[in-house]
Amino acid sequence: MxxxxxxxxxxxxxxxxxxxxxxxxxxxxxxxxxxxxxxxxxxxxxxxxxxxxxxxxxxxxxxxxxxxxxxxxxxxxxxxxxxxxxxxxxxxxxxxxxxxxxxxxxxxxxxxxxxxxxxxxxxxxxxxxxxxxxxxxxxxxxxxxxxxxxxxxxxxxxxxxxxxxxxxxxxxxxxxxxxxxxxxxxxxxxxxxxxxxxxxxxxxxxxxxxxxxxxxxxxxxxxxxxxxxxxxxxxxxxxxxxxxxxxxxxxxxxxxxxxxxxxxxxxxxxxxxxxxxxxxxxxxxxxxxxxxxxxxxxxxxxxxxxxxxxxxxxxxxxxxxxxxxxxxxxxNGPLENAKIMIDTINGMHLKKGITKSLDSRIDGAIQSLNSGQYDDAKKYLKAFIDKVEVFSGKKLTTFQATSLIKMANDIINSLPAK
Known part of the structure; x- marks a missing residue:
């Protein structure tokens, strides 16, 4: 069907x-x-x-x-x-x-x-x-x-x-x-x-x-x-x-x-x-x-x-x-794009603690997407954006932060409203 x-x-x-x-x-x-x-x-x-x-x-x-x-x-x-x-x-x-x-x-x-x-x-x-x-x-x-x-x-x-x-x-x-x-x-x-x-x-x-x-x-x-x-x-x-x-x-x-x-x-x-x-x-x-x-x-x-x-x-x-x-x-769909985000973060070769902190939020979004819990996925992605904004200009370059925030927002915007 x-x-x-x-x-x-x-x-x-x-x-x-x-x-x-x-x-x-x-x-x-x-x-x-x-x-x-x-x-x-x-x-x-x-x-x-x-x-x-x-x-x-x-x-x-x-x-x-x-x-x-x-x-x-x-x-x-x-x-x-x-x-x-x-x-x-x-x-x-x-x-x-x-x-x-x-x-x-x-x-x-x-x-x-x-x-x-x-x-x-x-x-x-x-x-x-x-x-x-x-x-x-x-x-x-x-x-x-x-x-x-x-x-x-x-x-x-x-x-x-x-x-x-x-x-x-x-x-x-x-x-x-x-x-x-x-x-x-x-x-x-x-x-x-x-x-x-x-x-x-x-x-x-x-x-x-x-x-x-x-x-x-x-x-x-x-x-x-x-x-x-x-x-x-x-x-x-x-x-x-x-x-x-x-x-x-x-x-x-x-x-x-x-x-x-x-x-x-x-x-x-x-x-x-x-x-x-x-x-x-x-x-x-x-x-x-x-x-x-x-x-x-x-x-x-x-x-x-x-x-x-x-x-x-x-x-x-x-x-x-x-x-x-x-x-x-x-x-790609939101699930595939979330997986791409993991690859993108890992490809930035950040410090292990930074990578783990960011990956954990995207992993949560992926699990929520797999189970059809789109509101939960949005919460994980918004938490990811908040963390990236904290790291911007410090642990992340402005370009890296802007790119990651855009990727997360694109996934959020592609998900159905309540």
Whole structure:
């Protein structure tokens, strides 16, 4: 049974922050190395510091990037943002400045961008039958790959470990619109297969777990998730990631995977069937990739447009378009974060008495979290903060004290109220 919003498991994913950005935030991308988040909004590319959850800059581009695709190459620290006028803007992640743009087919516009960070190759989708391959070292077009049967091309995803690229699409001229996933070999830059998803399927969103080599595909009009085995490029399973009733229906709004934790994040819109209402809110289904079970449902606002994951920090970022903000979710949960605090304290190499004094309070919080005694956990954490404040500037440096207090407060704020 999935964990609902009014229930709480100490190991569950937890909403920890809301960062307000420009109007109508849409695409989200993360650089896990620099811990920086990039969000397309009506005013440009908003930049969020993942360490502080603060908006640090807005990058201006020539055309509004709302609805555009954003991708990051963490190795080169370059960000690529597509726009409806057919351009792909290149942004330097160290200076947050636009360093160039590439124009492909302005008439149809440019869609989703996927990057192989190992080969430094970009794969740019379009409204036509083509995928454009770009060399990230010089931003030059290498090849245009024609996707047969494609009437509507969807999103792209890359598995850098296998150098395979996957794009969703629907068939041109097929009865009832057969949906498929095109498979491109990154070594030869040729399409080697189309995976048939059946009539009536309109696959749109796609994400890959590069460790398990599984591809997750969401339909535009249904909340089911198809699972493709990347070793055989065949559909092996499906997950129901939404529901409907007489009064409302859930509609998919993206998908993301954390390959480190093997969790899948599938946001939905909850749409009212009452003509007098529209949005009833948005939620994210958290799925355990080891058994394909929904383990949690997180309410995240009114109209989530996209979701992205930082696998290093285990933070998840969802753009809430209606409320003009990015919702930050901690994938570790309070219990895991409390354990991380123990490691952090021990890593400071303090005097044994100081370490023991601090550890004992966190140990008490961990025991309380394990037994579901959240009020007791808060008491231990507040006692920890009091002790750190006493040690600050004496037994602890100001930086150490500030860091520990922030970690403790983050856990307290993630716990349910009475």
């Amino acid at each position: 999935a964990l609902q919003s009014n229930e709480r498991d100490a190991s569950a994913d937890t909403l920890v922050a809301k960062v307000y950005v420009g109007y109508f935030p849409s695409s989200v991308a993360v650089n896990p190395i620099t811990n920086t988040v990039f969000v397309a909004s009506d005013r440009g590319i908003d930049v969020i510091d993942g360490a502080t959850n603060k908006l640090v800059k807005t990058i201006q581009v020539q055309t509004e990037p709302f609805g555009s695709g954003i991708s990051v190459n963490p190795v080169t620290n370059k960000i690529y943002a597509s726009s409806s006028d057919g351009a792909v803007y290149t942004i330097d992640g160290s200076t947050f400045t636009v360093t160039g743009n590439m124009t492909f087919i302005p008439w149809y516009g440019v869609g989703n961008i996927a990057i192989n960070s190992i080969t430094n190759m970009l794969y740019v989708g379009s409204g036509t039958h083509s995928v454009f391959v770009v060399d990230g070292s010089n931003n030059r077009l290498v090849k245009e790959i024609y996707i047969i049967n494609a009437y509507v091309s969807g999103n792209l995803a890359v598995n850098p470990m296998t150098n395979m690229i996957y794009q969703t699409g629907t068939c041109n001229g097929c009865i009832n619109g057969t949906g498929f996933v095109s498979v491109i070999d990154g070594k030869s830059n040729t399409m080697i297969k189309q995976i048939d998803l059946g009539r009536g399927a309109v696959p749109q969103y796609i994400a890959i777990n590069s460790i398990t080599n599984k591809i997750y595909v969401r339909d535009l009009y249904s909340t089911g998730i198809r699972i493709i085995d990347g070793s055989t490029n065949t559909v092996t399973d499906a997950i129901s990631a939404g529901s409907s009733s007489e009064s409302s229906v859930e509609s998919p709004a993206g998908i993301a995977v954390n390959p480190t934790t093997n969790k899948i994040y599938a946001p939905n819109w909850n749409i009212s069937l009452d003509p007098g209402q529209w949005f009833l809110g948005s939620s994210i289904k958290v799925i355990d990739g080891s058994n394909n079970k929904i383990v949690q449902t997180l309410p995240v606002g009114n109209a989530v447009m996209d979701v992205a994951v930082n696998p290093v920090t285990n933070r998840i970022y969802a753009s809430d378009s209606y409320n003009h903000r990015v919702v930050v979710i901690d994938g």
